[in-house]
Amino acid sequence: xxxxxxxxxxxxxxxxxxxxxxxxxxxxxxxxxxxxxxxxxxxxxxxxxxxxxxxxxxxxxxxxxxxxxxxxxxxxxxxxxxxxxxxxxxxxxxxxxxxxxxxxxxxxxxxxxxxxxxxxxxxxxxxxxxxxxxxxxxxxxxxxxxxxxxxxxxxxxxxxxxxxxxxxxxxxxxxxxxxxxxxxxxxxxxxxxxxxxxxxxxxxxxxxxxxxxxxxxxxxxxxxxxxxxxxxxxxxxxxxxxxxxxxxxxxxxxxxxxxxxxxxxxxxxxxxxxxxxxxxxxxxxxxxxxxxxxxxxxxxxxxxxxxxxxxxxxxxxxxxxxxxxxxxxxxxxxxxxxxxxxxxxxxxxxxxxxxxxxxxxxxxxxxxxxxxxxxxxxxxxxxxxxxxxxxxxxxxxxxxxxxxxxxxxxxxxxxxxxxxxxxxxxxxxxxxxxxxxxxxxxxxxxxxxxxxxxxxxxxxxxxxxxxxxxxxxxxxxxxxxxxxxxxxxxxxxxxxxxxxxxxxxxxxxxxxxxxxxxxxxxxxxxxxxxxxxxxxxxxxxxxxxxxxxxxxxxxxxxxxxxxxxxxxxxxxxxxxxxxxxxxxxxxxxxxxxxxxxxxxxxxxxxxxxxxxxxxxxxxxxxxxxxxxxxxxxxxxxx
Amino acid sequence: xxxxxxxxxxxxxxxxxxxxxxxxxxxxxxxxxxxxxxxxxxxxxxxxxxxxxxxxxxxxxxxxxxxxxxxxxxxxxxxxxxxxxxxxxxxxxxxxxxxxxxxxxxxxxxxxxxxxxxxxxxxxxxxxxxxxxxxxxxxxxxxxxxxxxxxxxxxxxxxxxxxxxxxxxxxxxxxxxxxxxxxxxxxxxxxxxxxxxxxxxxxxxxxxxxxxxxxxxxxxxxxxxxxxxxxxxxxxxxxxxxxxxxxxxxxxxxxxxxxxxxxx
Numbered sequence: 001x002x003x004x005x006x007x008x009x010x011x012x013x014x015x016x017x018x019x020x021x022x023x024x025x026x027x028x029x030x031x032x033x034x035x036x037x038x039x040x041x042x043x044x045x046x047x048x049x050x051x052x053x054x055x056x057x058x059x060x061x062x063x064x065x066x067x068x069x070x071x072x073x074x075x076x077x078x079x080x081x082x083x084x085x086x087x088x089x090x091x092x093x094x095x096x097x098x099x100x101x102x103x104x105x106x107x108x109x110x111x112x113x114x115x116x117x118x119x120x121x122x123x124x125x126x127x128x129x130x131x132x133x134x135x136x137x138x139x140x141x142x143x144x145x146x147x148x149x150x151x152x153x154x155x156x157x158x159x160x161x162x163x164x165x166x167x168x169x170x171x172x173x174x175x176x177x178x179x180x181x182x183x184x185x186x187x188x189x190x191x192x193x194x195x196x197x198x199x200x201x202x203x204x205x206x207x208x209x210x211x212x213x214x215x216x217x218x219x220x221x222x223x224x225x226x227x228x229x230x231x232x233x234x235x236x237x238x239x240x241x242x243x244x245x246x247x248x249x250x251x252x253x254x255x256x257x258x259x260x261x262x263x264x265x266x267x268x269x270x271x272x273x274x275x276x277x278x279x280x281x282x283x284x285x286x287x288x289x290x291x292x293x294x295x296x297x298x299x300x301x302x303x304x305x306x307x308x309x310x311x312x313x314x315x316x317x318x319x320x321x322x323x324x325x326x327x328x329x330x331x332x333x334x335x336x337x338x339x340x341x342x343x344x345x346x347x348x349x350x351x352x353x354x355x356x357x358x359x360x361x362x363x364x365x366x367x368x369x370x371x372x373x374x375x376x377x378x379x380x381x382x383x384x385x386x387x388x389x390x391x392x393x394x395x396x397x398x399x400x401x402x403x404x405x406x407x408x409x410x411x412x413x414x415x416x417x418x419x420x421x422x423x424x425x426x427x428x429x430x431x432x433x434x435x436x437x438x439x440x441x442x443x444x445x446x447x448x449x450x451x452x453x454x455x456x457x458x459x460x461x462x463x464x465x466x467x468x469x470x471x472x473x474x475x476x477x478x479x480x481x482x483x484x485x486x487x488x489x490x491x492x493x494x495x496x497x498x499x500x501x502x503x504x505x506x507x508x509x510x511x512x513x514x515x516x517x518x519x520x521x522x523x524x525x526x527x528x529x530x531x532x533x534x535x536x537x538x539x540x541x542x543x544x545x546x547x548x549x550x551x552x553x554x555x556x557x558x559x560x561x562x563x564x565x566x567x568x569x570x571x572x573x574x575x576x577x578x579x580x581x582x583x584x585x586x587x588x589x590x591x592x593x594x595x596x597x598x599x600x601x602x603x604x605x606x607x608x609x610x611x612x613x614x615x616x617x618x619x620x621x622x623x624x625x626x627x628x629x630x631x632x633x634x635x636x637x638x
Numbered sequence: 639x640x641x642x643x644x645x646x647x648x649x650x651x652x653x654x655x656x657x658x659x660x661x662x663x664x665x666x667x668x669x670x671x672x673x674x675x676x677x678x679x680x681x682x683x684x685x686x687x688x689x690x691x692x693x694x695x696x697x698x699x700x701x702x703x704x705x706x707x708x709x710x711x712x713x714x715x716x717x718x719x720x721x722x723x724x725x726x727x728x729x730x731x732x733x734x735x736x737x738x739x740x741x742x743x744x745x746x747x748x749x750x751x752x753x754x755x756x757x758x759x760x761x762x763x764x765x766x767x768x769x770x771x772x773x774x775x776x777x778x779x780x781x782x783x784x785x786x787x788x789x790x791x792x793x794x795x796x797x798x799x800x801x802x803x804x805x806x807x808x809x810x811x812x813x814x815x816x817x818x819x820x821x822x823x824x825x826x827x828x829x830x831x832x833x834x835x836x837x838x839x840x841x842x843x844x845x846x847x848x849x850x851x852x853x854x855x856x857x858x859x860x861x862x863x864x865x866x867x868x869x870x871x872x873x874x875x876x877x878x879x880x881x882x883x884x885x886x887x888x889x890x891x892x893x894x895x896x897x898x899x900x901x902x
Contacts, residue, residue, distance in 0.1 A: 020641060091767065091819070112794035116776070119796030148796070229639065240654040243684065250685060254651045283686045295639050297650035299685060310658060334794055348799055351658070407797060414803025415793045 020098040021224045024118045026145070027127035028137040032158040036127060036196040036217070037090065037101060038068030043203040043218065046092035068197065094222040111140070111381045112334045115419075118145060123152035123189075123224040125217070126177070130163045130193070134176050136368030142177070143367035143383065146184040147332055147420060149403055153181065154190045154220045161195040165208045190220045229294035230257035235266075236321065236397070236405045237314035238350035243299070250281050250299040251308055256350070256404035258316070259293040260300070268306060269313045269395035270323035271507035272541040275302040307507050307592060311352030313395040313405070321395040321405060323508075324425040326359070330385050331378070331420030335412050338377035339386070346411040349422075352394050356410075360387040378418075385423065393508045398422050441527055448528030449628075452485045456525035457626040458518070458550040459617070461534045462543060463559030464593055465574055465586070466566040468605035468613075469534040472559060475614045477532055485627075488524050490517060492535035511542050518546035525553040530626065538587045540594040555624060557617060558599040565606045600624060642826050645818055646679065651798060652777055652814040653683040656759055657690070659802035660810065663759035664720070666748075667692040669704045670849045671834055672763035675823050676815060677715060678832050680761075691718040693760070695747040697740070698723065699851040707835050722751040737854040749784075758804055761812045767819045768879055779811040780804055787811075820847075820879050821872045828865040839863050847879050 025033045041047050059066040090101045102117040118124060124145050128138055145153055155177055163169045174191040181188055193209050194201030194217060200209050203218045215223070235258030243250045260266070264277045279287035281299040292298050300314070313321055333339050339358065347356040364375040364384035378384040399406030399421040409419040449455055459476070461469040473489055480487040492513070496503065500516055503509040514537050521531035537543050547554045567575045578586035587593050596602075601620045603613050621627045639647070656663055665680060665688065667673045680688040694708060712719040724747030730739050752760070764772050776792055778800035793801045804810045815823070827834060837846045837857075844857035845868075862868040 113792070116792075116795050240651070241658050245685060245687060245689065248685075252654055252683075254647060281685055283682050286685070293639065295644060295647055297647040297654070297683070351655075409797065409799040411803075414801070416795065416799060416801055419794075419796060419799070 018093075018096065018098050019226045020100060021123060021221070021226050022100040022102060022121050023123045023125060023221060023224065024102045024121035024150070025125045025127060026114060026118060026141040028129065028132070028135040028141075031127045031129040031132065031135075031138075032196050033127055034069030035067065036125070036156065036158065036194070036202070038070070039196045039199060039202050040101070040217065041090065041092055042068070043199065044092040044094065046090075094218050097222055097224065099221055111144075114141065115144060115148065115332070115334070118150060119148050121148075121150050122227045123154070123221075124150045125154050125156055125221075126188075127156045127158050128173055128177060130157050130159045130166075130169055130173065133173050134180070136366075138177065139180060140366075140368040140381065142181050142186070143184060144332060146181075146186050147330065147383065149399075149407075149421075151186065152224050153186055153188050154192065154217070155181075155188045156201075156217060157191065157193050158196050160193045160200060160209065161198055165193070165195075165200075167211045170212075189223065190215050192217055192220060230402070230404060231259055231293045233257035233294075233402055234319035235260055235264075235314070235316045236402060237298070237300075238352065238405070239308060239310055239312045239314060240351050241310055242308055248281060248301055249305065250301055251314065252297075252299045253314070253351070254297045255292060255294050257294050257402055259291050260298075260314075260316075261291045262287070262289070262300075265317050266302075266314050267317045267320045268308055269315055269320050270393045271307070271312070271511060271539070272320070272323070273306045273308075273507070273539060274317060274541060275304050275306055277301075278303045304594075305592065309507075311350070311394070313350070313352075315395075321397045321402075322425045323393050323395050325390045325393050326387065327390070327396065327425045328385060328387050328423045329408060329420045330383065330423055331410065331418050332383045333378040333380060333418040335417035336380055337412075338375075338379045338382075339384075339410075339418065340377040345388070345417075347388060347390065347394075347408055348411065349394050349396050349408045350405060354390040354392040354394055356388045356390045358386055359389050362386070383420075392506075396422050396425055398424055443528075445528055448486075452528060453483070454480070454485050454528075454530060454621070454627045455553075455625065456528045457530045457553050457555055457621065458521040458525045458546075459530060459532045459621070460521075460537070460543070460546060460550075460554060460556045461532070461559055462537045462556065462596060462599075463561065464563055464566045465536055466569040466571060467559040467561040468569075468610075469536075469559050471610060472557075472603070472605070472613055472617070473532045473534040475610050476617055479614050479618060480530055485530060486528065487530045487532055490521055490524075490531055490533045492517065492533075492537075495520070507539075511539065511545070514539075514542040515545055515549070518549040521546075522550040522553065525550060530621075536587050536593070538593040540596070543596065555601075555621065555626065556596055556599040557601045557603060557620075558596045559605060560595070560602050561605045642822065642829060645815075645822055645826070646682065648817060649676075649679045649814040650683040652800075652812065653680050653761075655798075655800055655802070656761060656778075656812045656814075657684070659800070660759035660812075662690075662755070662757050663761060663812070664691045664693040664755070664757050665761040666763070667694050667708070667717075667719075668763065668849075669694065669700065669708050669835065670763070671823055671827060671838060672765065672815060672818075674711075674832055674834065675818075675826055676761065676763045677717070678830055679814060681715070687716055688718075691720045691755075693751060693755075693757075694719065694721045695744055695751055696721050696723055697744055697747070697851050699740075699853055701835075701837060701849065701852055703835050703837055704849065707833070711833060720751070720755070722747060722754070725750065740851060740854055752809060757809060759802075759810045759812050761814060763815055764813055765818050765820070765823075766816050772816075775811075775813055775816060776801075777813050777816055778802055779813065781809050781811060783808050821869060824865050824868050824872070828869075834865075838868070840867075 025036060027033055055070045056066050092099050102121055126142060128134060157170055157173050170193045178188055192201055192214060193212050200206040201216055203216055205216060236256045237253050239251055240253045243252055260277060262277050262279055266277060267274050278301045280292055281301060282288045315321055341358050341361050343358045345356045347354050362385040364378040364382060366382045397406045406422040408422060410417050461473055463469050470491060477487040477489050495517060500513050503513050517533055517535055521533050524531040570576060574583060574586060577583040603616060605613060665676060677688060724743050727743055730743045730746060734742055766772055774789055776795045781787060837849060839845055840860045840863045845860040845862060846857050849855060860871060862871045
């Protein structure tokens with residue numbers, strides 16, 4: 001139905017667009033939502049010509065007295081059942097606002113529809129029958145408004161005519177609901193006594209409610225503020241897709257918060273890869289200059305080719321979201337089958353999806369009940385706090401830091417079954433340090449170094465596949481052993497066969513693979529061994545992580561054999577397979593390899609023999625204090 | 639960001655979600671103002687070219703201006719245009735009132751096209767403000783195996799998370815401009831300079847507000863001969879947009895019956 005009408009007053013004097021505010025009217029079934037809506041439309045002059053007369057005629061034909069709520073009961077099924085069953089959107093105007101009114105059903109059966117409606121609202125009107133008072137669905141809706149993030153809530157105490165416009169009864173209800181909402185952190189913007197049927201308090205303060213001095217419903221709606229884009233927060237651009245329709249590689253998504261501009265240094269989470277925004281693409285004109293803020297759907301190109309996938313989050317370096325495999329959320333549950341510990345789910349956080357398991361359930365309650373009896377499972381239309389463990393790492397924020405990225409939905413069998421707010425990330429992922437008491441070695445470091453004639457170290461060989469890392473690693477191992485040292489070779493592929501057999505080749509798994517290699521190598525180095533790691537480790541960020549872990553023991557060697565030579569060698573046949581398209585995620589034929597910028601040593605194996613290369617490594621280990629050069633040095637350590 | 643920017647950004651988000659999450663989608667191009675805006679938004683979403691077919695389920699009864707528009711802009715916009723015919727009127731439920739029966743014929747044509755191509759998502763240009771029944775719609779709206787719409791069992795949809803897993807053999811309707819109004823469509827058409835069929839503009843004191851089949855669509859009295867004048871007219875009118883569509887007025891529930899059966 002088209003309900004755009006002449007405004008009660010002209011558009012704002014300065015000619016700007018009138019603010020549009022979306023509101024939802026919620027509350028217990030039969031407390032008078034539809035009546036209030038019908039009345040509001042009438043009072044604001046928003047009814048289409050003939051609509052009222054048409055409905056009055058329909059009522060007469062059916063032998064029923066006219067009710068304001070008939071206006072909304074546009075569906076025959078609703079009239080048959082006597083309940084409004086879904087969200088419907090109607091527009092009208094107050095003095096300074098364009099109001100989009102989303103009616104939401106009060107019947108418990110249709111809570112999913114109430115949520116669908118209320119999630120789109122900037123503000124809400126919670127309606128309470130003066131005779132019945134606060135009921136379970138009143139409390140439930142109040143709680144859900146809080147969970148859905150609707151902060152502007154006006155309370156309307158309806159059917160005041162049924163309690164003789166009693167100021168005492170009004171105060172009783174007003175106090176009860178205000179206390180309930182304030183316990184959830186919601187302060188009502190107004191509490192208004194009305195009779196929707198007769199019109200008191202809707203647009204006029206009548207004599208019958210002469211004791212009431214606050215705003216009317218129309219005045220309260222006129223004070224609501226439209227939602228504002230979250231430009232002041234840190235940049236969050238969840239990636240919807242990567243498009244390669246032409247020679248551009250466009251990372252597309254909507255900016256949920258913050259802003260960006262070409263030239264910004266950004267980080268792709270959860271992988272942590274760094275790049276710079278080259279252009280902001282658009283159509284018909286492209287590229288576009290200027291800063292793009294929250295709310296915009298954009299496309300950006302980067303200054304380098306990185307592996308990015310749907311669900312990643314583009315952020316600014318220094319203010320990136322947290323990467324986690326575990327989080328705690330406060331959720332509402334809409335599925336018939338209660339949510340229990342151990343349940344397998346699909347979690348969506350923006351465009352990112354991950355399989356998940358419910359690890360723990362806390363505070364499962366029916367928000368409609370006054371006494372909060374805690375349950376072990378979260379029943380339909382109930383709420384609770386859950387810990388979930390995710391099979392893929394995701395990047396997210398607690399909702400207190402970012403209301404857009406700090407929320408998630410849960411799917412069961414391809415259908416949305418619940419949703420909620422991220423309370424904290426990483427909950428319980430790492431055991432509390434107090435629980436971990438590493439057992440110290442019985443040997444002192446100087447006892448080991450005296451025998452091996454070297455200190456512990458992590459020698460990290462990075463480079464393209466077939467650049468000669470493994471060959472060099474084995475030759476170095478032999479040389480050190482021959483000299484009485486204790487070298488230990490850690491090859492990327494060897495660890496993948498065992499310790500890292502749970503990891504694949506996604507960006508996140510590659511990062512985890514590197515982290516584990518670094519942890520194992522560092523443990524060996526701390527015990528006096530020289531851990532020789534041979535791993536492509538293409539991501540600069542991942543190697544930076546390894547260096548952080550190994551700290552001063554880290555020695556990075558870039559095996560910088562030219563790419564053409566590597567592909568020609570191809571001892572494992574990987575390049576050939578990759579060129580044939582049979583090997584996904586292969587580093588080498590793309591530009592995925594990020595060369596080190598400050599390696600301790602750079603070696604091109606195409607211009608020297610293996611022995612010469614090992615000489616160079618040995619020299620570097622000497623000058624950097626790993627190998628003891630002279631017997632004098634050795635003596636100094638005894 | 640102004641109001642139109644917000645609407646545009648939201649629609650682009652929906653287009654990209656549909657393209658990312660469904661396997662085989664098409665845009666239903668009725669040649670009217672709403673679906674032309676949709677194509678424009680799709681080209682914005684995908685940086686110039688719509689990467690899926692434009693499906694025109696043709697009753698054969700559209701205005702000549704509409705066919706000319708289709709043939710011209712189908713080429714100019716580089717659309718993957720698929721024109722599918724409707725079955726003869728005899729094949730359609732004879733208990734429906736005449737105009738509804740004619741519209742139901744289009745629904746049958748759509749079902750045939752669905753069967754032919756196996757689309758799992760159809761993008762349709764309906765808006766919540768058009769008609770009360772459409773206000774109940776979700777952005778991603780599941781259809782049953784028969785293409786039917788179960789208004790009572792719609793899944794929840796919130797925070798721009800959409801239910802995008804239709805059962806095997808069923809499909810989804812995707813509504814990227816559900817949140818727009820008629821006035822938004824015109825304001826955006828003007829701002830973006832999107833071509834329109836001249837029938838929307840007043841000639842001899844009448845114009846079409848909504849374009850359907852020739853035999854079941856009537857012009858409304860209007861002197862609006864430019865988009866600006868249309869916008870002024872919409873500010874003042876209390877006449878519903880679909881007033882010129884015969885089928886909406888035949889019985890109280892004709893429209894809902896059509897929608898439950900899979901009509902747009």
